[in-house]
Amino acid sequence: GQSLEQPSEVTAVEGAIVQINCTYQTSGFYGLSWYQQHDGGAPTFLSYNALDGLEETGRFSSFLSRSDSYGYLLLQELQMKDSASYFCAVLDSNYQLIWGAGTKLIIKP
């Protein structure tokens, strides 16, 4: 079966750096996406990696290793507004997004 594994919850301190990992097992792979979802809101796109390596967008970076079926989202200079759930999702060979269960990021002052 297809599956994505990510931690259910991560806690960090304001101003710190946090990494959210995602491992996947899917039928085919086109790319790994990350989405942010605040409580009561809709998912919003953060990043997409199709090739190995690190993609940086402001305070957020995303990494992919296709050989390890692994990726991570790195959030720097954490702010209270970053408190949200973060989802990884893989675009599989059927061009469908397979979603992880999400990681709740708790930020403490």
Next chain:
Amino acid sequence: NAGVTQTPKFRVLKTGQSMTLLCAQDMNHEYMYWYRQDPGMGLRLIHYSVGEGTTAKGEVPDGYNVSRLKKQNFLLGLESAAPSQTSVYFCASNRAPTNEKLFFGSGTQLSVL
């Protein structure tokens, strides 16, 4: 800049009732999707459409029907609601399946009693 608009935002149904959720997008996207999200779980694809007049089943299609009569609209129907269909429903769209960015509507909280 409306993007993706879903209606209604909230709805309470009794078991056996029917309803239709409406999704509209103004970005001229070919692909549209209906997802459900349950607590502690990621999004699960119900049905999707690759263009006007087409629909296809996703991961959890049972109990739902869809229609895409116009490119900008994607309707999700529940013919006979069941408590197991209590969930948050999200509509999304993008230009193409390999386009990495999905645009989401604000969601519909549905409770079936």
